[in-house]
Amino acid sequence: xxxxxxxxxxxxxxxxFREKPSxxxxxxxxxxxxxxxxxxxxxxxxxxxxxxxxxIAMRPREDSIVRVYxxxxxxxxxxxxxxxxxxxxxxxxxxxxxxxxxxxEGYSLKGWDGVISGTIPVGAGLSSSAALEIxxxxxxxxxxxxxxxxxxxxxxxxxxxxxxVGVNVGIMDQLISAGGKAGYAVLLDxxxxxxxxxxxxxxxxxxxxxxxxxxxxxxxxxNTRHDEVYLAAEFLGVSTLREASLRSLKEASEIMDPIHYRxxxxxxxxxxxxxxxxxxxxxxxxTIMGHLINQSHASLRDDFEVSSDAxxxxxxxxxxxxxxxxxxxxxxxxxxCALALIIGEDVNVFIKKVNETYATKMGLVPNIFKVQSNNxxxxxxxx
Numbered sequence: 001x002x003x004x005x006x007x008x009x010x011x012x013x014x015x016x017f018r019e020k021p022s023x024x025x026x027x028x029x030x031x032x033x034x035x036x037x038x039x040x041x042x043x044x045x046x047x048x049x050x051x052x053x054x055x056i057a058m059r060p061r062e063d064s065i066v067r068v069y070x071x072x073x074x075x076x077x078x079x080x081x082x083x084x085x086x087x088x089x090x091x092x093x094x095x096x097x098x099x100x101x102x103x104x105e106g107y108s109l110k111g112w113d114g115v116i117s118g119t120i121p122v123g124a125g126l127s128s129s130a131a132l133e134i135x136x137x138x139x140x141x142x143x144x145x146x147x148x149x150x151x152x153x154x155x156x157x158x159x160x161x162x163x164x165v166g167v168n169v170g171i172m173d174q175l176i177s178a179g180g181k182a183g184y185a186v187l188l189d190x191x192x193x194x195x196x197x198x199x200x201x202x203x204x205x206x207x208x209x210x211x212x213x214x215x216x217x218x219x220x221x222x223n224t225r226h227d228e229v230y231l232a233a234e235f236l237g238v239s240t241l242r243e244a245s246l247r248s249l250k251e252a253s254e255i256m257d258p259i260h261y262r263x264x265x266x267x268x269x270x271x272x273x274x275x276x277x278x279x280x281x282x283x284x285x286x287t288i289m290g291h292l293i294n295q296s297h298a299s300l301r302d303d304f305e306v307s308s309d310a311x312x313x314x315x316x317x318x319x320x321x322x323x324x325x326x327x328x329x330x331x332x333x334x335x336x337c338a339l340a341l342i343i344g345e346d347v348n349v350f351i352k353k354v355n356e357t358y359a360t361k362m363g364l365v366p367n368i369f370k371v372q373s374n375n376x377x378x379x380x381x382x383x
Contacts, residue, residue: 009057009071010382013115016069016076020382021057021115023142027135027377028053029120029127030176031206031339032330033185034296035274037304039170041229041267042191042242044274047172048200049180050371052121054131057382058114060143068095071117081109086164091116094129097164098136101156104163112143121367123214125331129165130173133157134377137178142379150179150376151193168226180376187278191242198278200373204286204325205342209318209354210367211310213335222332225263225306232256232264241267266303270296286325286343293326293341294319306333310362314338317357321350 013021028049035045061067064081070091077092081099102109116135120128137153140146148156157174161167175195176186184197229241235256236244246268253261273292280288297315301307307315311329318327318340327340342350351368358366 009055009115009117012069012071012117013057013059013113016115017059017067017113019059021113022059022382023057023139024380024382025056025058025135025138025142025377026053026380027055027131027138027177028180028374029131030173030180031126031208031371032172033339033341034277034292034328035172035270036296036300036328036330036333037225037229037306038267038270038274039172039188039190040168040226041233042240043267043271045170045172045188045190046185046198046274046277047176047180047188048185048206049176049182049374049376050126050206051374052119052126052371053374054116054118054120054128054135056114056116056135056139058112058139058142061111061113064109064111066095066099066111066114068092068114068116071115072122079111081111091132093165094132094160095136097160098133098140098156100164101160102140104159105156107144107146109140110143112139114139121210121337123336125329125333125336126208127173127177127331129161130157130169131177133160134174134177138377138379150175153178153377154193168223176376178376180374182373182375184373185281187274191240198281201281201284201286203343204289205347206371206373207318207340207342207347207351208330208369208371209314209327209338209340209358210369211308211314211335211337211358211362212364212366213308213310221306221334225304228260228263229267232260232267235260236264242271244268246272262303262305266299269299269303290325290341293328293339297328297338300329300333304333308333308335310335310364311338313361314354314358314366317354317361318350321353323347323350 066079154175188195323344325341330339
């Protein structure tokens with residue numbers, strides 16, 4: 001991100017703390033090309049870090065106080081690291097969660113002053129929460145001289161979101177924010193936490209289609225789906241659905257709870273789609289890539305039941321456009337964003353057509369925009 005983007009943050013920091021910040025941290029959001037609701041079953045995912053981010057301008061403190069101002073919410077919060085409790089909901093709880101897990105892991109923490117701003121739409125399925133967690137981890141790393149790898153950061157961020165925020169997430173969002181690479185998707189094995197960088201074909205562009213509908217993830221059906229997946233695995237006699245086969249699932253179809261059967265069907269087939277999609281990326285087979293993306297949405301809609309009328313409408317409109325390889329909902333679902341893979345130079349034509357058609361059908365003006373791949377979390381020193 002350019003220095004111009006950060007200038008308002010530096011000025012805001014000066015206004016609040018009467019000195020310049022020492023560091024500028026930027027943690028990206030993500031799109032997930034394919035592999036939705038597979039990560040908490042130790043499956044495969046294929047995310048891409050994008051050029052939207054949560055940024056923190058910060059300076060370490062020598063005491064145990066964290067003072068943070070959010071430009072987006074116009075709120076100033078303070079945390080005493082020697083004694084803090086969960087206090088409702090909101091952006092500060094993600095920072096508290098990071099402080100909590102670091103203390104749980106045995107770290108003795110010093111605080112920091114910070115100003116936070118973001119370009120990731122909140123609640124849209126682009127992982128603003130994970131980006132905030134990774135940015136906060138970097139702030140604590142700077143103030144406490146911690147040397148954490150991307151995988152270590154991802155594990156800590158996930159523990160914080162599960163244990164403090166109360167959402168049973170997988171590890172994908174935190175890992176891609178910490179370890180993404182411009183020009184590449186990341187094939188992550190959520191069981192071993194090993195990941196490979198898969199080159200993004202140069203002629204494919206990514207368009208995010210925000211339906212302008214939102215879900216509240218911690219109180220949505222997300223945790224219910226998480227529980228259903230584990231009940232399905234238990235019925236099939238495996239610890240996670242990563243270990244189940246499509247054959248074993250079909251053999252159990254007549255005696256298995258039909259809801260749990262459908263949840264398992266999605267996870268097992270989605271894992272297969274991720275690996276097939278990577279093969280198609282490597283060989284440049286755009287037809288197969290588009291077919292798999294469309295299949296993924298149908299499975300999320302019908303078997304996992306995490307789509308919505310708005311998401312289905314957006315995806316159907318996008319899939320009908322001539323330069324669209326494929327489209328699907330992205331993120332946890334229940335609202336938020338869909339993703340389209342576009343070929344050719346007519347991205348603006350695609351955006352205009354989808355925008356107009358969706359607005360007419362849904363009575364909502366969507367936010368449709370192109371995103372590019374990006375590196376994972378970064379730090380700039382302020383001179």
